[in-house]
Amino acid sequence: MQTYDYLIVGAGFAGSVLAERLARGSGQSVLICDRRGHIGGNAYDHTDAAGLLVHKYGPHIFHTNSRKIFEYLSRFTAWRAYEHRVRASVDGKLFPVPINLDTINGVYDRNLSEAKAGEFLKTLAEPCATLRTSEDVVVSQVGRALYEKFFRGYTRKQWGVDPSDLDAQVTARIPVRTNRDDRYFTDEFQWMPRHGYTSMFENMLDHSKIDILLNVDYRDVKKQVQYRELIYTGPIDEYFELRYGKLPYRSLEFKHTTHDQEWFQPVAVVNYPNEFEFTRITEFKHLTGQQHARTSVVHEYPRAEGDPYYPIPRPANAAIYARYRALAQNLPGVHFVGRLATYRYYNMDQVVGQALTLYKKLARTHDKTKTSNGFDSEPDGTLGRRGMHHQPRKRPILQPARA
Ligand SMILES: Cc1cc2nc3c(=O)[nH]c(=O)nc-3n(C[C@H](O)[C@H](O)[C@H](O)COP(=O)(O)OP(=O)(O)OC[C@H]3O[C@@H](n4cnc5c(N)ncnc54)[C@H](O)[C@@H]3O)c2cc1C
Numbered sequence: 001m002q003t004y005d006y007l008i009v010g011a012g013f014a015g016s017v018l019a020e021r022l023a024r025g026s027g028q029s030v031l032i033c034d035r036r037g038h039i040g041g042n043a044y045d046h047t048d049a050a051g052l053l054v055h056k057y058g059p060h061i062f063h064t065n066s067r068k069i070f071e072y073l074s075r076f077t078a079w080r081a082y083e084h085r086v087r088a089s090v091d092g093k094l095f096p097v098p099i100n101l102d103t104i105n106g107v108y109d110r111n112l113s114e115a116k117a118g119e120f121l122k123t124l125a126e127p128c129a130t131l132r133t134s135e136d137v138v139v140s141q142v143g144r145a146l147y148e149k150f151f152r153g154y155t156r157k158q159w160g161v162d163p164s165d166l167d168a169q170v171t172a173r174i175p176v177r178t179n180r181d182d183r184y185f186t187d188e189f190q191w192m193p194r195h196g197y198t199s200m201f202e203n204m205l206d207h208s209k210i211d212i213l214l215n216v217d218y219r220d221v222k223k224q225v226q227y228r229e230l231i232y233t234g235p236i237d238e239y240f241e242l243r244y245g246k247l248p249y250r251s252l253e254f255k256h257t258t259h260d261q262e263w264f265q266p267v268a269v270v271n272y273p274n275e276f277e278f279t280r281i282t283e284f285k286h287l288t289g290q291q292h293a294r295t296s297v298v299h300e301y302p303r304a305e306g307d308p309y310y311p312i313p314r315p316a317n318a319a320i321y322a323r324y325r326a327l328a329q330n331l332p333g334v335h336f337v338g339r340l341a342t343y344r345y346y347n348m349d350q351v352v353g354q355a356l357t358l359y360k361k362l363a364r365t366h367d368k369t370k371t372s373n374g375f376d377s378e379p380d381g382t383l384g385r386r387g388m389h390h391q392p393r394k395r396p397i398l399q400p401a402r403a
Contacts, residue, residue, distance in 0.1 A: 003226040004211070008032040009218040010233030012041020013348050014338030016204050017072075017355035018231050018362075023209035025359065026366040032205065033213040033221045039205060041233075042309075043197040043348060050258040052284060052296040053196050057307075058254055059269060059282040059298070060197060063187040064349035070189040072356065077200035079191035080289050084184040085267040090149045090274065097271060098184070099146060100177040107149065117178035134163035134171035142176055154273035158302050159250060159312070170313050184269075192287055213398045231358075233338035235308055236324045244323045247343050248314075251306030255299045264295050277301055311343045335362070 005028040008015045015032055016039065022028040038044050042057040061084045064070055087094035095103045101117050104110065112120055124143030128136045134155060138147045147163075155163045155171070163171065183190075193200045205212060213221060218234065232239055237247045255278075268286035272278060278299040285295055311317065321343040328336045337358050339346045346354070 001224070001226050002031070004029045004031045005228050006030045006231060007218070007222065007225065007227035007229075008231040008233070009221075010034055010041060010338060010340070011036075011039040011201070011205070011212065011214075012233060012338060013043060013351040014233040014341070014355045015041070015231065016201050017352055018337065018359055019210050020076075020204045020207065021356070021359040022362065022366075023207045026363050027209065028366065029209045029211075031211045031213060031221070031225055031227065033216055033218055035215065035217045037215045038198070039212065039214070040198045040201045043201075045196045045198050048256065048258065048296055050292070050294050050296060052258065052292055052294065053288045053290055054256060054284045054296050054298065055197075055282075055287075056254070056256075057309075058252065058300055059284070059287060060348065061185070061190075061268075061287065062192060062348060063185040063190045064347075065187050065189070066349060066353060067189070069349045069352050069356070070191070073193075073200065073352065076203040077193040077195065080194045081190070082192045082287060082289070083190050084269070084287075085182055086184045086269045086271060087265075087267050088150055088154075088271040088273055094266065094270065095150075096182040097150065098175040098177060099142060099150065100182055101180050102182065104178075107146065114179050121176065121178065131168045133168055134166040137168050137171045138163065138174055141174060150273055152273070154271060154279060157273075157277070157279050158310075160302065160304060167314060192289075196288070211398055228333070229362075230334045232334060232336050233341050235340040236321070236328060236336055236343060239336075239341075240324055240327055243327075244320050247320055247324070248312045248317055249308035250310040250312055251303040252309050253301040253303050253306060255301065256296060257299075258294055258296045260294055262293060262295060264297050308340060310345055311339075317343075 006019075006022055008019050008030055011032050011034040015034075019030045019032045023030050034041070038046070043055070043060045044057065045053055045055045048054050061082070063084070086097045088097045090107070093106065095106050097103070101112065101114060104117055104120065105112055110120070121142065124146065125141055126139050126143055128140040131137050131140060135147065135152070138151050151174070152163055155166065159166060159170070235247065237244070263285070264283045265281065269280055269282050271280045278301050281297050281299050283295055283297045284290070285292065328334070335358055336342060337354055338351055
């Protein structure tokens, strides 16, 4: 039986960052497995039949305010500057989202200045004494008309319920701008990995102490190898064999298509709050900067069943998760990290941050002298700018043993 210091379940951001750090930073041997046939988790991208780079599980845009996280990932990829822009199709026209001065002027057929837009918005808002539902949150900010045009239909499709039946906590206060800034994110670092996410993950995991095993569930892997510690990034309820019931998720179906035209739409993402069964269309060339005579897009259809994507933030579900977390906290040698293991929607940078924090804790047990920020020591000296280039993995990816 092969022996490893760590078995890591899941080769998404959480698992891959920990594999990289434990191997390269602490000299630990790692087996990382995934039941999917690829590394990268939900951020996986690949070249489709037309030769276009697409994101299999919907658009992933990297943005962060953390220099530390950006610099860490920069070890494994070069970047392409990209600021994300989204439009919503409303009444047959495309308007900027989040709502900004152009959205307000367009919808209300005005020509307001920045100074006047704030006052105008106040006349639209319908203040509400207690914000009980998601509808209350939005209507109290932008009024009923903008709520009906931009939010109600989208939320109904996304969550399968009307915003008036959704807890206020599901919709945080929505960003509304009275200037013309039409960027979706305002973070300091907004970049896309120049050669794609999968290439970045390949560079991360290309280390002599890391073995990768794909297309296999960890419940089968754990019978075939020995390991000292387990890092688990899969669904926490599955780890405990659904002892307290299934944690509910909203799912998505992705329909990818390629079109014989250079461009499909003016920006990367167009939302359809009021028409069609899908919520949005993403055109990948805007994200990747690829030049090509054809173009590939993905339509997203929200589903009640399927792969787990969005934890449903309801108090009853938080209570179930709290019971699982209590079990997890009492398991020595097992570490739960990432979006599925902590039943929480996180952006990629947050998951990287979570994984680096766990590594910092684990590193202390491997090297008592390490007091650093968790990723600045390179015992094997192989890092540097090597990761800036796309390189095929030198070590073979293992195949699961067949019963
Ligand atoms: C549609 C969509 C769009 C998104 N867009 C963005 C975006 O634009 N920007 C952003 O920052 N974030 C975005 N995110 C969030 C991003 O996907 C997550 O932050 C990130 O993927 C989380 O990484 P992770 O490692 O925790 O989980 P995952 O990437 O899901 O990795 C977990 C892995 O564990 C594997 N696994 C689970 N159970 C087992 C098992 N029993 N055995 C073996 N393997 C197992 C799974 O197959 C999976 O590959 C988006 C999410 C979705 C759903």
